[in-house]
Amino acid sequence: MRPLAHPALEDIQLEGILHALSDPVRVAIFTNIAGADCAQTCSAFAEVNDKPIPKSSLSHHFKVLREAGLIRSERQGVEMRNTSRCLEIEGRFPGLIPAILNAHAVQAARAA
Template structure:
């Protein structure tokens, strides 16, 4: 986490698809398989694009991925990122939520993981 950079987080969450994927993972509070977030709204994300989105989120330090058989489960690293950069993720995710018509106070508290 010492190598975590805020610009990498901002870059990762600047893409609406990645912000939606991360918000979905956060809402569940548990590991989500890649296939469980293969759509953003009513638009399907191609598998190759989905793999790239997860790679960017992982490299930014926002998620960690674990292989379970043929499935890869993604877990949020919210608490770790929040400890290093307090308020950064709630601000970004809540702004994203408001822009897509969700409750803009989705993540005022650190979600339980």
């Protein structure tokens, strides 16, 4: 198991962020992590929107979020603590993440 790759703030690309969040499962995961007040494990998302996600797919989704620079993942014992990098990203791309999270909330509210 090679060490987890986290891009430096200055290496975070807009295209990578948009690609990562263009998947409904990933945007749901990220929204949850960004809104949580404590770190979330991967396995907390074994189901997303009442749909079960295979763990190999979950692992892939977390990798995409991590490599886009959206989350930071640190092993804590047997599990992984995932936290968002919203504050950092805000410094590089002001307003971007809040606008996306807001749009996601608008869409979810509209759908319900």
